[in-house]
Amino acid sequence: MGLRKPRNLLSFEEYSELVQENPRRVLRSISQLFYDMVNENVQVEEEDNYSDDRESIGFVRYDCSKLFVVGADKPFFADTPFANRFMRQVGSLRQGIQQNRIYIYDGPSGSGKSTFLNNLLRAFEAYTCTAEGQMFEVLWELDDCNVGNEHESQRLLVPCPSHDIPILVVPKEYRSRFLYHLLPRDTKEDREIIKYIFSEKEYEWLFQTESCIICKSIFSSLFDKSGSFEEVLKRLHVRAARFDRRVGEGITVFNPGDPIYAQSAGDFSQRYYTNQPIQDWLDKLFGANAVRYEYSPLAKTNNGIYALMDIKLQNRERLLDLHNVLSEGVHKVGDAEENISSLFIALMNPEDRSVIDDAKMQSFEGRIQYSNITYVLEPRTEVDIYRNVFGDSIDKHFLPRVLDNFARTVVASRMNTECPPLTEWIPDFKKYRRYCDEFGRLLRMELYSSNIPSWLSEEDRNKFKAEVRRAVINEGQKEGMKGFSGRESIVMFGEFFSKYYADERLINMNDVVEFFKHGIAKPIRDEKLPPRGFLDSLVASYDYAVLNEIQEALYFYSKDQISLDILNYLDAVNYEIGDKIECQYTHEQIEVTEDFLKLMADRLASRGANTAEAQKFAREIQKKYVTEVASRGFDITKTDLYSELFAAYVRRLKDNALQSFVDNKNFREAIKVFGTDDFDAYDARIREHVAHMIGNLIKSFGHSERSAKEVCLYVLDNNLVSKFAASTDAQKKTSSGPFGRMFA
Numbered sequence: 001m002g003l004r005k006p007r008n009l010l011s012f013e014e015y016s017e018l019v020q021e022n023p024r025r026v027l028r029s030i031s032q033l034f035y036d037m038v039n040e041n042v043q044v045e046e047e048d049n050y051s052d053d054r055e056s057i058g059f060v061r062y063d064c065s066k067l068f069v070v071g072a073d074k075p076f077f078a079d080t081p082f083a084n085r086f087m088r089q090v091g092s093l094r095q096g097i098q099q100n101r102i103y104i105y106d107g108p109s110g111s112g113k114s115t116f117l118n119n120l121l122r123a124f125e126a127y128t129c130t131a132e133g134q135m136f137e138v139l140w141e142l143d144d145c146n147v148g149n150e151h152e153s154q155r156l157l158v159p160c161p162s163h164d165i166p167i168l169v170v171p172k173e174y175r176s177r178f179l180y181h182l183l184p185r186d187t188k189e190d191r192e193i194i195k196y197i198f199s200e201k202e203y204e205w206l207f208q209t210e211s212c213i214i215c216k217s218i219f220s221s222l223f224d225k226s227g228s229f230e231e232v233l234k235r236l237h238v239r240a241a242r243f244d245r246r247v248g249e250g251i252t253v254f255n256p257g258d259p260i261y262a263q264s265a266g267d268f269s270q271r272y273y274t275n276q277p278i279q280d281w282l283d284k285l286f287g288a289n290a291v292r293y294e295y296s297p298l299a300k301t302n303n304g305i306y307a308l309m310d311i312k313l314q315n316r317e318r319l320l321d322l323h324n325v326l327s328e329g330v331h332k333v334g335d336a337e338e339n340i341s342s343l344f345i346a347l348m349n350p351e352d353r354s355v356i357d358d359a360k361m362q363s364f365e366g367r368i369q370y371s372n373i374t375y376v377l378e379p380r381t382e383v384d385i386y387r388n389v390f391g392d393s394i395d396k397h398f399l400p401r402v403l404d405n406f407a408r409t410v411v412a413s414r415m416n417t418e419c420p421p422l423t424e425w426i427p428d429f430k431k432y433r434r435y436c437d438e439f440g441r442l443l444r445m446e447l448y449s450s451n452i453p454s455w456l457s458e459e460d461r462n463k464f465k466a467e468v469r470r471a472v473i474n475e476g477q478k479e480g481m482k483g484f485s486g487r488e489s490i491v492m493f494g495e496f497f498s499k500y501y502a503d504e505r506l507i508n509m510n511d512v513v514e515f516f517k518h519g520i521a522k523p524i525r526d527e528k529l530p531p532r533g534f535l536d537s538l539v540a541s542y543d544y545a546v547l548n549e550i551q552e553a554l555y556f557y558s559k560d561q562i563s564l565d566i567l568n569y570l571d572a573v574n575y576e577i578g579d580k581i582e583c584q585y586t587h588e589q590i591e592v593t594e595d596f597l598k599l600m601a602d603r604l605a606s607r608g609a610n611t612a613e614a615q616k617f618a619r620e621i622q623k624k625y626v627t628e629v630a631s632r633g634f635d636i637t638k639t640d641l642y643s644e645l646f647a648a649y650v651r652r653l654k655d656n657a658l659q660s661f662v663d664n665k666n667f668r669e670a671i672k673v674f675g676t677d678d679f680d681a682y683d684a685r686i687r688e689h690v691a692h693m694i695g696n697l698i699k700s701f702g703h704s705e706r707s708a709k710e711v712c713l714y715v716l717d718n719n720l721v722s723k724f725a726a727s728t729d730a731q732k733k734t735s736s737g738p739f740g741r742m743f744a
Contacts, residue, residue, distance in 0.1 A: 008239065015136060015166055015238040020184055023193055026136065027167060029205055030303045030343050031093040033135050037127040038090045041067040042083075055466040059084055059473055061450050068119045069388075071126075076115040077385050079378035081448050081476050085371055093343075094202050100326045100367065102319075102344035106353070107373035110485030113347040114309060116373055121245055121253065121305065128243040128250070135303065137163040137241040138211075140218055142285060156281050157237070161273075161295040162212035162302040162339065163250065166238045169211050169219055176207050205341075212302070213336050214293060221286040243304060250304035256313035272296050272333045296333050298325065301342050308346040316355050319346060326367040350481070374480025375414045377448050382407035385486065386493050394497065398507045399707050399714070401545065405538055406496065406512050412441045412530040412538075413483030419444060421471035426460055434544045434724070437537035441530065448476055483528050495519070506710050509542050546711055547658075547720045553696035554657040554689060555650075562653075563637070564588070566645045569600045570629075570636065573622040577615075585636060604648050621645075661689070662721050671712045675705055 010018075019026045028036070045063035062083040069075040078086065089103065107113055127133035138160040170178050180198070184190045197203045210216065222232045243250030274294045282291040298306065308315045322344065330337045356365060376382045383403055387394060395403060422440045429438050435455045436442045446453045447469075452461065484492065499519065500511040513535055516525070529535075567585040572592045575581055579592045590596070594611050601614040609617065624641050636642055661667040670682040670690045679687065697708035715721070 009139065010136075010238040012166065012233045012236045012238060016182055018136075019167070019182060023183055023197060025132070026134075027165075027197070027203070027206060028135060029165070030135075030305070030341065032202070033128070033133070034124065034305075034343055035090055035094045037124050037133060038067065038087070040127060040132065041123055042087065055464065055469065057466050057469050057473070059450050059469070062087060067123050068116065072115075072119045072122065074115050074118070075388055076112050076119050077376065077381050077388070078116075079376045079381040079448070080450050081377055081473065082373060084473075085477075089369065089371055100329050100340065100342070100344065101369050102322060102326055102346055102367060104346045104348050104368055104370050105373050106348040106350055106370060108375065108481050108485065109349060110487045111373050111375050111480070112486055113373050117253075117307060117309065117345065117347055121251055121307065124305065125243050125245060125251060128241070135241045135243075136166055136238050137303070138166050138169060138215055139237040139239055140215075141235050141237050142218075142281070156278070158218070158278055158282070158293075160212060160215050161293075162214070162299040163241050163304065164212050164215050165303060166236065167206065168209055169215050169236060171219070172207070172210060179206075209341065210339060212295075212299075212339055213333075214291065214295065217291040218282075218286075221290050225286075241303070248300055250301065251307070252301045252304070253307045253309060254315055254318055255309045256311075256315045258314055260314055260317065273299075292334070292336060294333050294336070296331065296338055298331075298340050298342065299338065302340050303342070305343045305345060307344075311346060311348045311352045311355050315346075319355065320364075323364045326364065372477050372480070374477070375483060375485060377411055377414060377445070377476060377480050379404050379407040379411055379445055380449065382411055382489065385490065389490050390494065390497065396704070397497075397501055399509075399711050400702055401542055402507055402509055402512060405509060405542055406493065408442065408445060408538060409512065409516055409529070409535065410484050410489045410492070411445055412437075412534055413528045414480045415441050415444065415483070415530070416479050417531070419472065419475050421468060421475055425463060425468050425472070431457075433537070433540065435541050437530075437534050441534065442537070442541060444472070444476070444479075447472055492520070506707055508710070508714055509539055513539060543715075543718065543720050544724060547715055547724060548654070549697065549701050550693065550712060550715050551654040551657045553700065554661075554693040555654045556692055557650075557653050562646060562649050565600070565603070566642065566649060567636065569604075570621070570625055570642070570645070572596065573618045573625060603652050604645055605652075658715075658721050659725075662716065662719075668713065668716050671709055671716075674709055 015026075025036075041064075043063045043066075045061040059080075061080050062078070064078040064083050064086075068078055105113055105116065128135065140158040140160070141155060142158055143155045167175065167179070176198070180194070183194050183197070185194055197206070211219070219232055222235055223229065226232060241250060245251040245253055272294050273296070279293045282293055283289070308318055311319050325331050325340050326344065329341065330339050332338070356368070376385065386403070386407070417439050419440060422444065426432075426440065426443075429436055429440055429443075432443075432455065435453065443453065443456075452464065456464075496511075496515050496519065497507075499515070500507045516529060516535060520529070564586050568583045568588060568590050571581065571583045571585060572590055575592045577592055577594060577597075581590050581592065582588070583590055594614070597614040597618050598609055598611060601609040601617045605617055621641075628639050628641050629636055664686070666682055667686055667690065670679060670686050671694075673679045674690055674694055679690075682690075693712065694703075694705065694708045697703040697711070698705060703711065
């Protein structure tokens with residue numbers, strides 16, 4: 001942060017000029033200042049992908065790195081669920097008159113609560129050192145003679161211990177008129193600002209809040225002496241408020257073991273401070289007790305932040321002492337009432353809620369706003385934590401997706417088995433067994449990352465209404481309270497990485513499975529790892545994804561040829577077996593044979609279709625053709641039918657791209673030696689396909705040459721082609737019709 005600049009004293013006239021230049025920034029409460037600080041440091045990383053969707057709930061990805069990571073000794077990584085909760089809560093700070101509340105962040109040990117608060121306060125303190133983050137406070141300049149006398153006098157600067165916002169010194173009954181005449185109205189923008197300040201609830205506090213009792217007493221005493229409002233304002237000076245946690249100025253943080261110091265024991269009404277030299281001076285100027293320079297410990301953080309680290313030991317008493325302050329916004333200092341408008345924040349473990357429950361103060365409970373800080377529920381955030389601890393270079397030691405899947409296993413340990421809103425939305429996850437586990441944990445991770453997976457069916461996407469989305473996201477607040485803590489996860493990843501790191505190969509999914517099945521003590525494994533085949537589902541999801549990657553990378557086929565085949569087929573289905581035609585679209589000569597229909601059925605819908613199935617498929621296509629094309633006269637290539645057939649053809653080609661090479665030993669060996677002189681020993685066809693596949697994996701899927709080769713060998717060695725071919729065949733047998741889902 002560097003050295004602080006000296007705080008220049010401003011006259012009230014100079015302060016008024018600042019108000020005129022930027023009223024919305026200069027006339028800020030602590031809540032508005034905090035809101036501005038957060039929004040200055042948090043950006044929307046990815047706009048709501050579904051903002052055009054009427055069912056959007058505004059759940060977006062935020063980049064909180066400037067707030068919690070950059071410049072921090074110990075970063076805090078906010079996952080998307082917490083970032084959304086936090087930003088919604090911060091958004092509420094600028095709405096309406098801010099009654100005192102306490103914002104309690106609760107969560108299990110090891111979830112990063114202390115790190116979160118320390119970094120939040122560090123960012124706030126840094127922001128208030130900038131021109132954009134300035135907040136102003138009152139300082140009175142008093143002399144020892146009657147106001148207006150010209151003879152030489154001694155002067156004393158009297159700070160407001162409550163850090164009053166200078167505009168509040170103007171009596172409440174005159175403040176509205178004073179501001180109206182002060183603010184410029186030369187431009188349309190000026191007039192809009194005036195309208196906003198005078199009409200929006202965000203600024204109601206400006207017209208309804210009293211100055212502190214000390215400033216009010218000084219103002220009244222000076223006015224009584226001079227009889228002039230202008231003369232009083234000449235004695236009023238302004239300086240930038242200082243927020244310094246270490247000296248407890250503007251920011252005060254109490255740890256549970258910090259003793260409670262005061263001039264006397266008891267509650268806040270009996271604990272107060274004074275400054276005897278200042279009090280003697282005030283008595284000399286205005287008479288005994290005209291201005292009582294007495295204030296509570298809370299005054300130091302009025303218009304600032306008061307924070308409690310964990311509600312234990314002494315902080316239990318501090319929290320309960322806040323009851324009257326939070327309920328009324330004022331409390332007694334002796335027989336005077338002191339205004340308190342602070343931002344109160346506390347951290348709490350879930351079990352410590354009993355402190356409030358046992359106190360049986362229902363009105364106090366109503367002033368508390370809870371927010372969960374859970375263990376991370378987003379895999380990519382978990383990976384960011386590993387990178388921060390072990391360095392960004394860890395990525396190069398993993399096959400793509402494998403590091404993320406280690407994180408998914410850790411995150412799954414923190415999730416509940418059942419999620420009622422999810423089950424109500426999708427009762428049976430078996431249809432998604434290629435992508436997801438049977439309890440939908442992998443789907444929930446995607447949703448908590450603000451991503452609706454593409455593999456969801458159109459039917460389920462249509463059922464994903466706003467109320468369902470909101471219910472699923474809200475259910476996430478009940479998760480992340482168990483499983484591997486953040487600290488445990490870091491230790492565990494360190495053990496995993498040191499065990500499987502090797503120069504000769506990259507870490508793969510087999511290593512992840514072996515570690516979680518055999519590398520963790522059985523009691524810990526039984527207690528924390530997700531039960532009932534989660535790892536098997538994770539591997540299946542990974543295997544299906546990498547198989548499709550390689551099939552996509554290996555595939556190359558002329559789009560023009562695909563189009564010709566489809567156009568020929570669409571014309572041919574309108575004729576009988578044995579007819580010879582000239583296609584009206586391609587002008588090629590075609591003979592409509594059983595073999596032709598079987599070949600196209602195989603390419604478009606199902607491997608190994610017999611004659612009857614191929615003919616039935618052709619009849620179904622012909623019906624769609626008549627309905628969509630003949631009756632409407634569309635350009636054939638612009639129809640949904642053509643698009644569906646084209647996409648199905650491409651998918652089938654990709655699915656079959658690797659099939660012909662599975663049992664080819666030369667293909668496997670050529671992959672191993674790709675990039676070496678030995679690669680030239682293989683025939684041209686194999687070299688062409690291997691080079692094309694590896695090049696596409698590097699270009700399109702983020703692989704290095706090394707990882708591309710290793711993932712290809714992983715797919716071949718684990719016989720994934722046969723694994724998913726068998727799965728597809730089994731699915732077709734249970735699907736309606738001879739071809740199952742033709743265009744799935």
